[in-house]
Amino acid sequence: MSIRAGLESMHFACCYEKSRPSSQFFSTQVFPDRLAYEESRYALNWFCRDFIMQWPSHSLAVRLTAGIVSIILFVYALAGLALYQSKHQHELRAVTTTENLARSLAINVSGILDKVDVGLFAITSEVERQMAVGGINGALLNGFLTQQQVQIRDCEGLWVADEKGDVPWGTIMTAGKITNITDREYFQRLHENSHLGMVVSKPVIGRTTKTWSVLLSRRINNADGSFAGVALGSLRMMEYFSNMFSTIDVGKHGVIAIRDDEMALIVRYPTVANESGQVGARLVSAKATEATRSSPEAGSYTAVTPVDGIERLYTYRKIANYPLYVFVAKSTDDFLVPWRKEVDITLLLLAVFTLAILVFTRTSYRRETESRRAKKMELFRTAFRTSPDSQFITCLEDGRILEVNDGFTPVFGWTREDTTGKTVFDIDIWRYPEERHTSVRLLRQNEYFIDREAEFVSKDGRTWPGLVSAHVMTLNDTLCIQAIIRDISDRKAAEQQIQKLSFSDQLTGLPNRRLFMDRLEQALISSARHQWIGALMFVDLDDFKSINETLGHGQGDLFLNEIAQRLRRCVREGDTVARLGGDKFAFILENQSTHLQAAASHAENIGKKTLLEIGQPYQLCTSTLHRTCSIGITLFGEQNEDASEPLKRAELAMYQAKACGRNILRFFDPKMQAIVSARIALEDGLREAIKQHRILLHYQPQVTDEGRITGVEALVRWKNLRDGMISPAEFIPLAETTGLIFPLGQQVLIMACQQLAVWAERSGFSHLSIAVNVSTRQFNQDDFVEQIRSVLNHSGANPHRLKLEITESMLVSNVEDVIAKMNALKSIGVGFSLDDFGTGYSSLSYLKRLPLDQLKIDQGFVRDILVDPNDAAIAKTVVALASSMSLSVIAEGVETRAQRDMLAAIGCHNYQGYLFGRPMDIDALEDFIEGGIDLVRLDRSVDRNK
Template identity: 40%
Template structure:
């Protein structure tokens, strides 16, 4: 078979029809085989059911009579069926009464293939009804010969597939013969005749003249050939006339001072002048036939087509663009687009002029108008414009921003003593440091002299959070600017004072906000410099306090100032069931600080993760120490609070398991307390982590239950063990009060979910009595004990154990 023949339509047609016929035959047969699978499974199921029904009653009587001989006959009769290779009768005591089996059929590769697609239950157990019933364990067990069944099915399926493919090939062959006789052969004759037309001055006789479509095709080619000869003569004459006018047009384009591109309406370049090739840094042949959009930064082929469609014959379009040449350089151009019609065909003529000089001048004018010439920072005009925009925006969306007004300390002394060049160098270095440490959306400006102003346009949804963030940035600036400046061999020290004003305030404009920041700056100067102050004294105090706490938390972890105290959890008979680990901060100056004063700040600053890991490890080590000293049997668990931020850490589960292995503490002794809102906001993640930890025996409690917003439906799907009733429901609780109704619902919910209930904040016997009356048997609160140090708790635990032993 020659290479030329395989490209013939007849060959491609034969190959396609044959392949499609075989493919359709294969699909049809495969579909039939697939449909037969369910029928075959149903037939086997019916056959097995018929065999079982045939022997079920006899087998039941055999079991009832415990007739082993008759049972052997029944099982032997069952395996006579080729689809059964093992049968067993189990009596109503669960003992094997009779068994018969034979070797299953050999599992050939065909049987293995059939078993992969033809899967069914090969092990069948059918109960035998014994009257009167005893233990109801009697059953008939049958194992099917899967190899025999699969082998039989595969052979039948292969035969069906083979016959279908043979019939498809035969039909395709007949179809191809007919097509070749009445279609392909005439087309080949016409194709050879057409090839003769190319080299002939006179039209040869028609190869096919029957009154059908192919005859019309041959006649049409003959007419076209005659018309072509006539048109060719006319075209040659027209080309001679156009060549003269084209030479004139080409001369005009090549000598033009601007780059000129002649494009089709789809933006394809069909002609360009020498100036265009020079501006693109390439030869003309390299971009002819390409889209003009390839050399444009601002326009795509689609947008150029849309633009060209709007250009009229008398309405040229002028636009600016960035031209990209072959070297990857960007050149600003001004382009004028004109629609032209030549020989009833539309074209777009583009005249592009380099405007780099003009753009550079405009940029210089812009920078002089809006930027400081020394430092490159924004000037007062640009800063106030952006401040006005930010204030207007925040008045609409209720967000807050801040203005930091800065003045360099001792700068005048340095400038006067060492000269303006040194002073200018310091100002430039200050600008670099401020730009480096301020956020990207901030605007930093120089107002003149040594005054710098920073705009933090969006720092939070509350004035308090905005003040905290602004204070943090102010501290960073103070720390950065106290670093000595190295200028011309001089080591110079120049700190800064910062005044801060928070916006927006509907009563104050941008200029008034700036004046407030300047007022705060003046207050810093009077108080000793190198610090910051807020215009609002209350905000200053709040931000300063939060910063002191945040800084103190770092020192507390570093200096080991945190302690763990433990509050007992007791039963209704006053046995200590466990304890909750509670954090205390022993401040070197303020003494013991309760968690309520610093936990929220730790969570907002992210320090809660490190603190939480410290609590978890210390609690496990303390529990390990108590175990070595000896724990009473009544002690069940140690409860440890877990912060939502700590719990959602990617490595939380691995870290907990590592700590358990390190301290050799069994998970059954650990209870992790989590909050309701964490479950609601991160249900899927929380559920997966809880299940992983549950495998090590760790239990989970919902802390302060009833004060969050979690759905009760979630409680059913989570591996929870304990609900802790919040103290707000316990304080002043009486059996007939409204709070009692709420507590009763919580306890009933826990009972239905098989959860333990512990009431927090129990301080009086009346509260304990009311809780016990409602069904609560777990308590924690000052009535039983205040939080104790580790040694105090262990001593109390030993005393309580000795009391119960007595």
């Protein structure tokens, strides 16, 4: 029986109109020639599942149910993800709010403690002065304490204790009673240590005030430096800070607290009645202790409070220079209220969505079930006849060909009449008959569908690779195989070409980096298995760039081809020579030796041979070239490692060879790896610090010889969260070489201009200028002038108060561009100071053209100005030059009165240095400026610090 008769006898024959001509039934438009092979296979698979195998009708319901469930689960997952992200955003906003509050409160508390420290310092100075001139005058000292009490309103009381711990003087005294404090911990610490500054006590009940207080104390010294007593002040943290905290909104269940470094409670708002909420209590969650130990400066965590059992988000920050922490907490129930409303709305929408999609699915399923049966028969007939791929149906048992489609003849050359009724062995379409047997065996083993590649033979004897997809079907109770065969000759050729391009360098034909890394990985595995030592050589040509620039890239390619040929001659047949890119090549020397020294010696010989080979002259066009290379070598096989490690070592060794003069080879030195790793870690840390805005500015005052502060110099500081303060001498050169100097310099300019805008509104500060150092790379940017203008416009700073410090190195190249940029900025009011004058390149012909305002005498000349006549002469010359050019002059690095007097004698009347103030943060600077400058005290302080 023919395949057509068999199909008509199936129970799907109702879909087939016997009276309809076959030319109308088999539409030639359903599967045009451009149909992809995968679409044909999909149609075949569909027919196999739903038509030939006659799956039960409930399979559609199963698939629809699975699809609908998948959609619902997907929507639920999206909703859950959205709710999770929303909750995360609420938590982030809460963290940001508490961090800002903690930072603000820490600054306020630090400012209060700093003011008390200044007052205590004044008291100790007064006591030491009275002892130096004949003894303490009690009435005078009590009056001084009262005066300081008025100035330090934050203190409840001020006292002075003698060396025995008795407290005879103070603003609050018990009549007829002298209090003794020798048993107090702060008194004992100050008695035993002469170098301590202000000491903050644990919470104690004051013996005079009879209330919980924190006592702040400073040591008093005799003229010989011995212990003479302490000055102390009492700070009633509970009353003072409870009033402050009550004005801050942290939610219904929020908490603000101050604790010492041992987690003893100092103040808490709101207060609680039980003992855990009293001053001195140490009841905190384990997370609080763990967090402050792991990150002692600042941090956040979520914990359930032992005091009241409420879960809160805590943010803490250490108060600068003092053993105190500020804790700000918001209850999770408070800041997640909006999120819980979102959850309710989302659940309601999901319920409505689920109901709607279930109703839609039920309706769609009914319509689909009714239409599928009518289409299956027509689809199979059309797909089979019109498919551009070769299709045929054979009997599973004897291999008889029952039907072939219209695409079979163009590929195999056999017509339908030639094949129908014959077996596949009669027409011999399989090049290797065992491949057909294997396919049939797989189908017999109940493998419903197979995809395999095989070799086929056309009628004219042409052999070609094909992809066969086949499945078992039943026709008239006979098991048959329907097969689809596609000629994949073009695809195989393309795969071979892709394989070649993927693993070979197109210019030289050498293995590329991808193949090289694969072979290196195999070499590492082999060396570990057989216990032999191999070598990896990294070869980099010296000054290859000049060939491309002078002779062109075409000649450069010819040169690289010649290099590749020479490198092949330097190694054995089994070794690998690869081009990693550009002018970089690499060798893998396998099966060297089981002994390290022998392997190293062999690799060294190969390296020397390579140096000699590369050093031979080259004939390109009419030019004879001489070029060299630098080689880095590392051995592998001593340890288990991935392929990137020896390559990294060999490259580092190559760069060491470059640094040692080129045309040499170097073996890897582990010290190079440590240096590079440390530099990478420092660069990553600096990059993150700039990104997170953790760069700080400290300011050093610039003063006249009368002690008047005219401005400050902004000095960049970086406090690493792990290593603390990093010296600018370490990270500024790194920023210069990596390009991080651009965002770093931009941040410094923004912070300085913002500070100028703040000072402009404050009396006593509006006259100050800020000097900002500008690097050569930063200044050479094309848009540098626009950057300065933009920063000034956005900050609102007065450009006449901004001074840019440039160095003489900027004048070495492109001086005309430097002058043009300086004039453009000068026109809007920005000033310029020539920093480190006299230490580098100086040309008076260019100097007189620069719109400078000031010359700065380098601290190297100031340091030895009293003992080195040359330094004194240079400083005097700089002053005279500045005077002749109508420029101001300032000396940096002034540390003693003698240096200042010497500079004043030669005509320099502006100074910067430790004598007048160290670099300090903005709060300390403002307090310093408000306090004024006492040159005698500062001179003594500098000498003592030394």
